[in-house]
Amino acid sequence: MKSVLVTGGTARLGRAISDRLRADGWQVVTSSHRGGAGADIVADLAAPVGAARLFSEALRILGGVPPDALVNNAGLFAGEDCAVEAVNLEAPKKLTMLMAGRESGRGAVVNILDAAVLSRQASPSQASPRYMETKRSLYEFTAKSAALFADTLRVNAVAPGPVFVPEGMHEKAAATLLGRPSAASVADAVAFLLSAESTTGCTIPVDGGQHLLEAW
Numbered sequence: 001m002k003s004v005l006v007t008g009g010t011a012r013l014g015r016a017i018s019d020r021l022r023a024d025g026w027q028v029v030t031s032s033h034r035g036g037a038g039a040d041i042v043a044d045l046a047a048p049v050g051a052a053r054l055f056s057e058a059l060r061i062l063g064g065v066p067p068d069a070l071v072n073n074a075g076l077f078a079g080e081d082c083a084v085e086a087v088n089l090e091a092p093k094k095l096t097m098l099m100a101g102r103e104s105g106r107g108a109v110v111n112i113l114d115a116a117v118l119s120r121q122a123s124p125s126q127a128s129p130r131y132m133e134t135k136r137s138l139y140e141f142t143a144k145s146a147a148l149f150a151d152t153l154r155v156n157a158v159a160p161g162p163v164f165v166p167e168g169m170h171e172k173a174a175a176t177l178l179g180r181p182s183a184a185s186v187a188d189a190v191a192f193l194l195s196a197e198s199t200t201g202c203t204i205p206v207d208g209g210q211h212l213l214e215a216w
Contacts, residue, residue, distance in 0.1 A: 003027040003067045004194070005058045007045065007091070008074030010037045013112070013163060016183035017071055017190050024191055029058050029067065031074065045074055046083040051094035069108040069194050070099050072138075081130040088134035093141055100149040107152060110193050111142050112186075113159040115207035139203060146201035154200040156193040160186045161207025177209030 004021055008014040009030030018028045031054055032039035033046075040061060043054035058067055072092035076084045092111055099107050114135045139157065146155040161181050189204045205211050 001025060001027045002069065003029065003062055003065075004069040004071060005029045005031070005055075005067045005095075006071040006073055007031045007043075007054070007095070008033075009071070010039045013160065013183050013186060014071075014073040016187045017073060020184070020187035020191055021071075021194070026069075026194075027062075029061055031058075033074070045091035046076070046086045048086075050086075051091040052098070054091075055095060055098045066099065066102045066107065068105070069110070070095055071110045071112070071190060071194075072096070073112045075112065076128070077131055078128045081128065084128045084130040085134050088131070089137050089141075092138055093145075096141075096145050096149070096153070096155065100145075100153050102152050106154060108194050109145075109153055109155045110190050111138050111155070111157040112190075113139050113142075113157050113203065115159045115161040115205050115211050118159055118203070118205055118207075118211040142203060143201045150200065154193075154197075156196075156199060156201065157203040158186055158189045158193065159203055159205045159207065159211075161205070161210045163206075175210065175213060177212060181206050181208045 004026045006014055006018045009018040010032050018030055022028050030039045031041040031043045033044050035042050041054055041057045044050045076087040096109050117136050117139045142155055142157040163181055163183050186206045189206050
């Protein structure tokens, strides 16, 4: 059975991804920053050593063997800039580099972005000023790391559109061509990228065609 570490894997989009991968036969290890959330690992990815501790704990759970795949789903929409950058960008980069150190087999990484990185759309009004900057940087890192770590990793991304309004926020429904995308459709894209052995450096938008609207 292949194993996958899903950060932020017990709530909202992360839960949908975790449930889909379990249904596909993956051994899913989940993390959350909240105790009592039902995650396998409680990890504060905003802490300087949070990502390293999370990976070490995942290794322990998996009997000393690195996970076959990683889904960098945990994200921070608002808050202190340093925390937003740590969770949305630095932790995924550190976890990807730890995955790249595997000694056998080619692993897979899927980064969860934001469909706005594929267009000139502004970030949601209540987002941290650093939110879209970190998502755009992670988009760029996806391609760079796919090339750099090709011997040991495939690195891809999914860019969801307006699936959920962020917790505690109130945003108007965004216009799309195909309607609001579902969490299940995002999970489908993640599952595809984890199984697509000849695909790397790719970002799939799951936004109901939202990124196309400005072209018309």
